[in-house]
Amino acid sequence: MAKKGTRVVVTLECTECRTVPPSEKRSPGVSRYTTEKNRRNTTERLELKKFCPQLNKMTIHKEIK
Incomplete structure (x- = not known):
């Protein structure tokens, strides 16, 4: 059984x-x-810099509900 x-x-959304x-x-x-956080x-x-395929560049992705 998992804990x-x-x-x-x-x-995370652009x-x-x-x-x-x-x-x-x-x-x-x-x-x-999607990612996991503790x-x-x-x-x-969370705010991470990730690649956005729609804009074809690195952008800031923020956590949403």
Whole structure:
């Protein structure tokens, strides 16, 4: 039986995809990644620099609910 730990699955969403008009994107939509974080060590929301395939560049991805 698995232990119930402090790790939770979080979703990271691109911050620039919502503000850029669709004509400047490679494809429609918003870039999202899923990852795990330790709730005990990281209480605030995650912000990671990840690759956004819609914009074809590195952007900041923030944790969403």
